[in-house]
Amino acid sequence: MKLADSQPLTTAEAATTAPKARIRFGIVLLPNFTLTAFSGFVDMLRLSADEGDYSKPVRCSWSVIGDTLAPVRASCGIQVTPWETFDTAEPFDYVVVVGGLLHSGPQASDETLRFIQRAARGNTTLVGICTGVFALMRAGVLDGHRICVSWFHYWDFVERFPTVSTDALIADRLFVIDRRRITCSGGRASIDVAAAILLRHFEHATVQKALRILLVGEMQKGNAPQPHPPGLEPATHPKVKRAILLMEQHVGRSLPLEELACKLDLSPRQLERLFKAETGKSPQAFAKQVRLRTAAWLLTSSDRTVADIASSCGFSDASHLGREFRKQFGLPPVTFRETRGADAQNDEMACGENFAGVGGVY
Structure with a gap:
């Protein structure tokens, strides 16, 4: 915008012309995390962050973080090295915890739980994907919130956290957004929950472009049912x-x-x-x-x-x-x-x- 007399912008004008701050995502990968859940979520960020298919972190940025820089092994064997540690990372708008296998060794470390607790005390929105919700629960940051878990892990959750009200535990939906806590059943639903989060900040066309590139089409809403367990056929409705x-x-x-x-x-x-x-x-x-x-x-x-x-x-x-x-x-x-x-x-x-x-x- 060109001002006729080249005067400095007013406060109101600066607010309308200044670029919007990037939405910052910190992604915590737990041992034996599910690669599909991680890749689906981060690809939605990547494809929505920039015009075209350049994948530059313009609208949003993301960083894989951990208590150390030691590689984290996915359940399929692929290893991902954190980009920065908890104590060096800047504050995030969203902290996303991606889990996976429950019965194959250690889960979230004490350092990870303390980091989640610190993030919860600020203005950060916490996101638990797949069994990442177990880590949020262990950190004590889900009290008073509705919690979405996969039907596959429902009984594991009940056995580990028997004091949770069954009315608060949701195992029939893809994801649940409850104020600053977002929980997701995992798998393909990580794409849907990422799209729902991004729609809070970006235009629909931006998010829809990313979905089309991923050959997903329309996103599923959070109240869509989780894919049924084996044995429900012919119950297709x-x-x-x-x-x-x-x-x-x-x-x-x-x-x-x-x-x-x-x-x-x-x-x-x-x-x-x-x-x-x-x-x-x-x-x-x-x-x-x-x-x-x-x-x-x-x-x-x-x-x-x-x-x-x-x-x-x-x-x-x-x-x-x-x-x-x-x-x-x-x-x-x-x-x-x-x-x-x-x-x-x-x-x-x-x-x-x-x-x-x-x-x-x-």
């Missing part, structure tokens, strides 16, 4: 998929039909019609099968007592579980545990029943 995921999430208590329908923005009658059309069963009957398959999995994959499993799966006591279990599997729970072994769930899935896929995957 998204409302039915989400209903079954909610059944699995609340396996410890049977959701009343009215409450389940309300969560799906349906009437109970609509939900019953959809379920019958998609699965051939009523929601109540399907929910019972979900609970029974969960009990079967716990019998063959843990040493918990039958009474404990009955309580965890929403049955009134061990006798109640025993009666329903015999009807479904033809064996009492103790005999099932002794004779079926660790491969019980794979055998049952081969029978072709359209149960929710809770067996052997959590």
